Amino acid sequence: xxxxxxxxxxxxxxxxxxxxxxxxxxxxxxxxxxxxxxxxxxxxxxxxxxxxxxxxxxxxxxxxxxxxxxxxxxxxxxxxxxxxxxxxxxxxxxxxxxxxxxxxxxxxxxxxxxxxxxxxxxxxxxxxxxxxxxxxxxxxxxxxxxxxxxxxxxxxxxxxxxxxxxxxxxxxxxxxxxxxxxxxxxxxxxxxxxxxxxxxxxxxxxxxxxxxxxxxxxxxxxxxxxxxxxxxxxxxxxxxxxxxxxxxxxxxxxxxxxxxxxxxxxxxxxxxxxxxxxxxxxxxxxxxxxxxxx
Ligand code: B12
Numbered sequence: 001x002x003x004x005x006x007x008x009x010x011x012x013x014x015x016x017x018x019x020x021x022x023x024x025x026x027x028x029x030x031x032x033x034x035x036x037x038x039x040x041x042x043x044x045x046x047x048x049x050x051x052x053x054x055x056x057x058x059x060x061x062x063x064x065x066x067x068x069x070x071x072x073x074x075x076x077x078x079x080x081x082x083x084x085x086x087x088x089x090x091x092x093x094x095x096x097x098x099x100x101x102x103x104x105x106x107x108x109x110x111x112x113x114x115x116x117x118x119x120x121x122x123x124x125x126x127x128x129x130x131x132x133x134x135x136x137x138x139x140x141x142x143x144x145x146x147x148x149x150x151x152x153x154x155x156x157x158x159x160x161x162x163x164x165x166x167x168x169x170x171x172x173x174x175x176x177x178x179x180x181x182x183x184x185x186x187x188x189x190x191x192x193x194x195x196x197x198x199x200x201x202x203x204x205x206x207x208x209x210x211x212x213x214x215x216x217x218x219x220x221x222x223x224x225x226x227x228x229x230x231x232x233x234x235x236x237x238x239x240x241x242x243x244x245x246x247x248x249x250x251x252x253x254x255x256x257x258x259x260x261x262x263x264x265x266x267x268x269x270x271x272x273x274x275x276x277x278x279x280x281x282x283x284x285x286x287x288x289x290x291x292x293x294x
Pocket of ligand 1: 129133147189225228232260276282
C-alpha cells in the first residue's frame with residue numbers, strides 16, 4: 001500500500017481523520033487482507049483487542065470468506081491494487097461515477113475483495129467528503145455527487161457482499177425516518193444483514209410513522225431498524241416508537257436505531273431496544289436480540 005494509503009488506515013484506526021469509520025471495520029479489513037496474503041506483514045495497532053480480529057468471521061460465519069474478502073493475489077497485481085484503492089478514493093471524492101464503477105470492476109477482476117474496496121477506499125472517501133463539508137470546502141452538490149459515485153460502486157458490490165446460500169434467520173424491516181434522505185449507511189446495514197441471512201424489507205428514506213406501522217402489520221418483522229443522519233430528524237425515533245406503541249404493535253418486535261449522530265445514550269432515551277454504530281455491529285446486535293448468538 002502507498003504511504004498515503006497507510007496514512008489513511010492509521011488515521012482511521014486512531015480516529016484522527018474521522019470518527020465515522022469504526023476501528024473494528026478497519027482492523028477486520030486489514031486482518032482479512034493479511035490472512036489472504038495481500039499484505040506482506042501484519043498490522044497490530046496498540047488499540048487492538050483479541051476480540052476485534054475475530055469480528056468479521058463471527059459476523060459472516062455463514063458466508064464463503066474467500067469470495068467475500070478476495071482471493072490470494074499475485075505479486076504482479078500488488079501495485080495496480082494499490083493504485084485502484086487510491087484512485088477509487090479520489091474519484092469518489094470528486095463524484096465521478098464512471099471511473100468509480102470501472103475501478104470497482106477492475107478491482108474485482110483482479111481478485112480484490114468487495115469489503116476491501118468498501119472499507120479501504122469508498123467509505124474513507126465519503127468520510128473525507130463529510131470533513132470537507134464541515135470545513136466549508138464542499139457544499140451539498142459535491143456531497144451528492146460523491147454519494148452517487150459511491151452508490152455506483154455499491155450496485156456492483158452489493159450482490160457480492162450479500163451473497164449467501166443461507167435460509168432467512170429472521171425478518172428485518174429498515175427505513176430512514178421522515179425528513180431524512182440519507183440512505184448510504186442504512187443500505188450498508190441492509191447489505192450486511194442480508195449477507196448474514198436476514199430477509200430484508202427496505203422502506204427507503206423519508207419514511208413517516210404510518211408507513212412504519214403499515215410495514216409492521218404487513219411483514220411482522222422480528223426487528224425494526226430506523227436510521228437518522230441529522231440531529232433534526234433523530235427525534236423521529238421517539239415519535240415513531242410512540243406511534244407504534246399507540247398502535248399496540250410495540251411488543252411484536254425489537255426496535256433498533258442508528259445513524260451518524262446517534263448514540264447508545266440517545267437510543268436509551270427514545271426507548272429503543274438497541275443501537276449499533278456500524279453495519280457489522282448491527283448484524284451482531286440483531287442476532288443477539290433474537291437470541292441467535294450470545
Ligand atoms: C452523503 C451525505 C449526504 C447526501 C446523502 C446521499 C444519500 N443517498 O445518503 C446528501 C447530499 C443528499 C446530503 C444531504 C444533506 N446533508 Co448530509 N451528509 C452526507 C455525508 C457526507 C455522508 C453520510 C454517509 O452516507 N456516510 C457513510 C455511511 C457509511 O456512514 P456511517 O454513519 O458510517 O453509517 C453507519 C452507521 O451510521 C450505522 N447505521 C446507519 N443507519 C443505521 C440504522 C440502524 C438501525 C443501525 C443499527 C445502524 C445504522 O451503520 C452504518 C454502516 O456502517 C455526511 C457526513 C458524515 N460524515 O456522516 C453528511 C451529513 C450527515 N449531512 C449533513 C447535512 C447537514 C445535510 C443537509 C441538511 C445539507 C443541506 N444543507 O441541505 C442535507 C439534508 C437532507 C435531508 N433532508 O436528509 C450533516 C448532518 C449534521 C447534523 N448533525 O445534523 C452531516 C453530518 C455533514 C456535516 N458534517 O455537517 N448529505
